[in-house]
Amino acid sequence: MNVKRTxxxxxxxxxxxxxxxxxxxxxxxxxxxxxxxxxxxxxxxxTLSVFPSLIQPLASVDPSQHSTLIAIYVExxxxxxxxxxxxxxxxxxxxxxxxxxxxCRPEPRPPVWQGGYPAKVGxxxxxxxxxxKTTTLPGLSYAQSAAxxxxxxxxxxxxxxxxxGVPSSTPPTHPSRDRAPLPTDTDTHSTTSQTTRHKHVxxxxxxxxxxxxxRRQDAVNDDARDPLDTEGTCxxxxxxxxxxxxxxxxxxxxGQRAVVGLPHSPSATPPVLLWLRRDxxxxxxxxxxxxxxxxxxxxxVFIWSPEEEEGPGVTMATGGACRYWLHQALACLQGAxxxxxxxxxxxxxxxxxxxxxxxxLAGETGARTVLATALYEPWLxxxxxxxxxxxxxxxxxxxxxxxxxxxxxxxxxxxGVGLRGxxxxxxxxxxxxxxxxxxxxxxxxxPVSMPTPSQWPPGDPLDALGLARMxxxxxxxxxxxxxxxxxSWDFSEQGAHARLEAFLQDGVYRYEKESxxxxxxxxxxxxxxxxxxxxxxRWLLWDAKSARCRPxxxxxxxxxRDLAYWQLSLFPALPWESLRPAYKALRWSSxxxxxxxxxxxxxxxxxxxxxxRQLWLTGWVNNYMRHVVASFLIAYLHLPWQEGYLWFxxxxxxxxxAIDAMMWQNGGMCGLDHWNFVMHPVDAALTCDPCGxxxxxxxPELAALPDDIxxxxxxxxxxxxxxxxxxxxxxxxxxxxxxxxARRGQSLQDVALVRSTLSxxxxxxxxCDLVPLPPRLVAEALGSAGGDQLRxxxxxxxxxxxxxxxxxxxxxxxxxxxxxxxxxxxxKGYVSRKRDExxxxxxxxxxxxxxxxxxAQRRERLDSDMRILEGLPRAPPGRGRARxxxxxxxxxx
Numbered sequence: 041m042n043v044k045r046t047x048x049x050x051x052x053x054x055x056x057x058x059x060x061x062x063x064x065x066x067x068x069x070x071x072x073x074x075x076x077x078x079x080x081x082x083x084x085x086x087t088l089s090v091f092p093s094l095i096q097p098l099a100s101v102d103p104s105q106h107s108t109l110i111a112i113y114v115e116x117x118x119x120x121x122x123x124x125x126x127x128x129x130x131x132x133x134x135x136x137x138x139x140x141x142x143x144c145r146p147e148p149r150p151p152v153w154q155g156g157y158p159a160k161v162g163x164x165x166x167x168x169x170x171x172x173k174t175t176t177l178p179g180l181s182y183a184q185s186a187a188x189x190x191x192x193x194x195x196x197x198x199x200x201x202x203x204x205g206v207p208s209s210t211p212p213t214h215p216s217r218d219r220a221p222l223p224t225d226t227d228t229h230s231t232t233s234q235t236t237r238h239k240h241v242x243x244x245x246x247x248x249x250x251x252x253x254x255r256r257q258d259a260v261n262d263d264a265r266d267p268l269d270t271e272g273t274c275x276x277x278x279x280x281x282x283x284x285x286x287x288x289x290x291x292x293x294x295g296q297r298a299v300v301g302l303p304h305s306p307s308a309t310p311p312v313l314l315w316l317r318r319d320x321x322x323x324x325x326x327x328x329x330x331x332x333x334x335x336x337x338x339x340x341v342f343i344w345s346p347e348e349e350e351g352p353g354v355t356m357a358t359g360g361a362c363r364y365w366l367h368q369a370l371a372c373l374q375g376a377x378x379x380x381x382x383x384x385x386x387x388x389x390x391x392x393x394x395x396x397x398x399x400x401l402a403g404e405t406g407a408r409t410v411l412a413t414a415l416y417e418p419w420l421x422x423x424x425x426x427x428x429x430x431x432x433x434x435x436x437x438x439x440x441x442x443x444x445x446x447x448x449x450x451x452x453x454x455x456g457v458g459l460r461g462x463x464x465x466x467x468x469x470x471x472x473x474x475x476x477x478x479x480x481x482x483x484x485x486x487p488v489s490m491p492t493p494s495q496w497p498p499g500d501p502l503d504a505l506g507l508a509r510m511x512x513x514x515x516x517x518x519x520x521x522x523x524x525x526x527x528s529w530d531f532s533e534q535g536a537h538a539r540l541e542a543f544l545q546d547g548v549y550r551y552e553k554e555s556x557x558x559x560x561x562x563x564x565x566x567x568x569x570x571x572x573x574x575x576x577x578r579w580l581l582w583d584a585k586s587a588r589c590r591p592x593x594x595x596x597x598x599x600x601r602d603l604a605y606w607q608l609s610l611f612p613a614l615p616w617e618s619l620r621p622a623y624k625a626l627r628w629s630s631x632x633x634x635x636x637x638x639x640x641x642x643x644x645x646x647x648x649x650x651x652x653r654q655l656w657l658t659g660w661v662n663n664y665m666r667h668v669v670a671s672f673l674i675a676y677l678h679l680p681w682q683e684g685y686l687w688f689x690x691x692x693x694x695x696x697x698a699i700d701a702m703m704w705q706n707g708g709m710c711g712l713d714h715w716n717f718v719m720h721p722v723d724a725a726l727t728c729d730p731c732g733x734x735x736x737x738x739x740p741e742l743a744a745l746p747d748d749i750x751x752x753x754x755x756x757x758x759x760x761x762x763x764x765x766x767x768x769x770x771x772x773x774x775x776x777x778x779x780x781x782a783r784r785g786q787s788l789q790d791v792a793l794v795r796s797t798l799s800x801x802x803x804x805x806x807x808c809d810l811v812p813l814p815p816r817l818v819a820e821a822l823g824s825a826g827g828d829q830l831r832x833x834x835x836x837x838x839x840x841x842x843x844x845x846x847x848x849x850x851x852x853x854x855x856x857x858x859x860x861x862x863x864x865x866x867x868k869g870y871v872s873r874k875r876d877e878x879x880x881x882x883x884x885x886x887x888x889x890x891x892x893x894x895x896a897q898r899r900e901r902l903d904s905d906m907r908i909l910e911g912l913p914r915a916p917p918g919r920g921r922a923r924x925x926x927x928x929x930x931x932x933x
Contacts, residue, residue, distance in 0.1 A: 054082075058094070061074065061097075065098070065102060065335050066333075071105060071109050075091075075109060078094070091109075091113055100309065101336075309335075310406045311337035311339045311407050312331045312338050312339070312407060312410075313410045313411070314327060314328060314338050314341065314412075315411065315412040316340055316341065316373075316412075317342075318413065318415065318572055319443060320342075320370065320372075320533070320572050321373075321573055321574050321575065321576065322376055322533065323483070323484070323537075324483040324484045324578060325443070325486075326441040327412060327443070329484050336409075337491040337492055338492075339496070341398075341401060342384060342385070342386050343387045343389050343397050345391070345393065346358060348394060348419075348420070348423050349420070351417065351418070351419045351612070353616035355689075357697050359690035359691065359692070359695050360691070361691050361692060362571075362694075364508050364522050364525065365659070365693045367502065367505070367507035368508075368531035369572050370384070370386065370502055371502060372532035374502070380489055380490045381489060382492060383496055385401070386502055386504075387401075387500055388505050394423065398427065399430065399436075402436050405497050408435070408436055409437045409439065410437070412441075413441055413443050413444055415444065416444065416605045417608060417697060418609060418612040419612070443578070445601065445605055446480065447602050449606040449608070450609055452471055452475070452477075452606050453474075454820050454821065455820055457470045457474050457475075459839055462712055463607070463712025464712075465596060465599050465600055480578060483578055483582055525693070528657075533574045536574045539564060539569070540566060540580065543565075543566075544583060544587045547561055547563060548564075548587060548594065551591050555594075555663070557664075558650075558661075558729050558734040559731065559733045564594075565660065567696075568659075568694040570601070570694070571693075571695070571696050581595065581598060600699075604696070604702040604703075605698045610814045610816060610817065614702065615701040618705065618708070619710055620710050621801050621810075623710045623794060623809075626680075626709075627678075627790050627793075628680040629677060629678040631677070634679060635677075637776050639652065640652065641656065641738075641739075642773045642776075643775065644768075644775030646735040646739050646742055646750060647721055647724060647725045647729060647734075648668060648669055650737070652669060653738045655669075655692070656691055660693055664727070664728050668719040668721065670719075671707065671720075674708050674709070674787075676721065676784060676787075677777065677783075678783070678787060680708070681707060681708025681710065682704075684704055685701060688700050688704070709791060713841075714842050714843050714844040716845060718866045720780070721780070722752050729751070730747075732750035732751065735750055735751065739772070741766065741771045742764070744763070745760070745764050753768075754768070784866065795809070807847075808840035808841060810839065810840055810841070811838065813839050822837075
């Protein structure tokens with residue numbers, strides 16, 4: 041029996057040491073420390089017999105580490121008995137040395153509508169260090185989770201590997217546009233205290249040392265810890281931890297160390313292909329960390345196949361501005377990977393042949409695994425399914441991870457919620473709360489090194505992809521339309537984190553109430569980085585939650601983003617076909633002159649022109665201004681929403697098929713959610729540009745006009761126009777449409793006409809529009825029976841959806857004018873409700889004071905006249921009345 045127990049114990053020791061060996065491969069342990077652990081666990085004699093076979097697998101993975109361990113093994117067992125006594129004494133000192141205090145962090149609780157990341161790194165990405173572990177409580181509401189934080193760390197620069205196998209104690213630096221080169225492989229922290237506490241015996245591997253930066257030590261000693269980002273003793277769970285006054289600065293020295301990859305020495309092991317698409321980042325990239333977990337060299341590859349990006353209809357998935365951003369982002373990623381000793385392989389695939397490019401790379405490199413981040417456009421999802429099938433036929437494994445959205449749109453279900461309110465963000469959040477997906481999980485640190493293959497496969501130069509190609513004039517000169525874009529943006533991953541940091545320090549405090557202001561930077565401007573995955577939505581969410589100000593409006597923007605992809609997954613024709621069947625028959629204008637004037641910012645309406653010029657020059661405008669220009673195009677120019685969608689896709693740096701299609705469908709009255717507002721091109725300026733500074737910046741020809749008429753220069757007197765240098769038709773265009781109310785009324789009549797003509801798509805009881813349900817929603821709502829009916833085509837399922845109140849009101853009287861509609865959706869604009877209330881109060885007070893003063897003066901005049909008629913002296917002045925000044929007395933005399 042004792043022999044059996046001994047054999048079982050030896051087997052357990054070997055299994056435990058195999059796990060430690062894996063940590064050695066990933067850089068989590070140094071060779072000397074690993075050998076010391078083996079001696080402590082197995083003893084002298086067993087180590088002598090078992091150790092060579094234990095480390096034999098390392099000979100093919102990392103020959104240098106294997107050679108180092110063999111040298112330590114030979115040196116150790118060549119010592120005499122006196123040396124062995126010294127070894128035993130040193131091991132006993134190690135046993136009694138106080139261990140490092142455990143780390144205790146409260147678990148972050150993400151909103152349950154978010155998911156798609158592994159809940160634990162040990163689950164789907166084992167062996168990779170992360171900041172913390174997390175679980176999600178089922179049924180946790182979005183409002184409850186908004187009060188909790190997930191991560192308070194700042195994105196750090198890539199840390200070098202130190203000689204002892206632990207990260208350097210130098211505090212991470214703030215990401216900036218010009219990043220300094222990585223420090224050398226030396227440890228700047230003194231190890232004097234370690235050597236004095238542990239007697240080092242010659243021939244014995246040095247025990248592993250753990251270094252703490254001064255900033256981290258200060259955080260442990262300081263009583264005001266961040267509960268989400270503190271290493272030290274476990275706080276009392278009954279007391280609420282204190283928050284640091286300088287959360288983000290202290291976070292630089294806290295948290296677990298960055299992920300360490302394999303040494304970047306060449307290796308003959310078959311590499312892993314990391315197919316980068318819209319995850320062009322090092323921070324919080326599950327696909328990148330998953331490729332490192334394989335313990336093999338990693339070949340990052342980007343394949344450009346524009347034909348595959350486009351859907352079956354007119355999508356314009358990558359317009360000119362979006363492609364230019366991609367060009368710059370790839371250049372920045374090449375530099376970042378180069379600093380890690382790696383390389384980004386760029387390939388321009390033949391039309392529709394991403395699978396062929398991957399198979400060619402697998403044949404050249406011998407790779408047997410491909411990792412990628414999931415994309416959610418239906419046509420790209422089908423492409424990935426074809427790629428997976430082709431790779432598996434060739435014997436290459438395929439692995440997909442989710443990180444582009446917080447929640448996989450194909451996992452969202454309406455069960456338990458129903459279909460009422462479909463299309464609104466509130467309904468979407470309820471669906472995610474009722475049917476929670478995988479836990480959001482912690483954010484992942486970037487690797488500090490990348491294993492490289494023995495030979496890099498050939499690729500194409502970045503310019504060969506044709507992403508930043510500029511047009512040429514007839515004389516051969518280049519039209520550099522991106523000059524202002526380059527001057528306005530930092531395209532790197534560090535630029536994304538810098539903008540997030542600046543926003544969380546300033547703009548976030550005004551975002552909730554003043555995010556619509558165009559004249560002040562109250563928005564984050566992170567949408568281009570989110571689109572190409574240079575910052576993950578999970579990282580963004582945790583940083584927003586860990587900030588002092590946690591605006592619900594800002595966090596709900598991420599829910600809107602996931603909602604757009606959910607709608608695209610349900611309605612693949614979202615970018616080019618109206619969802620409401622009746623509205624396909626709307627009568628739209630075909631005036632190409634109006635469309636060109638709108639595109640160029642020459643409509644004669646300063647607010648609209650300023651927004652369109654900013655869009656063209658910088659590739660971005662805030663969400664409020666996008667609503668303004670969309671309302672003008674649809675409600676006042678009567679141009680189809682598809683024209684606006686295509687122009688936005690071509691000029692926006694953050695051009696996103698799902699988001700733009702959903703927003704333009706809703707603005708064009710054809711989407712699932714009828715927005716109950718229309719932006720007036722003049723009155724909306726009271727909200728977004730009350731002083732005219734935004735218009736003066738982008739329409740400098742109007743800069744000299746007064747504030748009160750700069751948004752309506754056609755009402756300006758001719759003398760003021762001459763002094764300001766404004767000449768309609770020359771320096772600034774005349775308004776392309778004049779009677780805005782008549783144009784708006786015509787738009788309402790057109791909607792009422794199609795609703796009455798195609799009444800089968802209008803619910804008789806509620807007056808709401810009816811939309812055909814996609815098969816997936818029918819199957820969820822009615823079960824398998826409903827799905828069978830739909831497949832056989834015996835029944836069409838129509839759902840009443842959100843409809844604008846003014847459309848319901850006009851259903852009974854389609855010919856009524858807009859002025860008689862009590863549900864007018866045009867927003868007149870305001871600076872703030874408090875301002876309106878203050879103005880109303882002052883007006884009322886001034887009016888009352890004026891009436892009272894006039895009554896008192898009239899009574900005084902009557903009394904004075906009666907005294908004169910009766911021959912009485914004048915009445916003495918009343919007490920409290922203002923006395924005339926000495927100067928006034930002299931003038932009266």
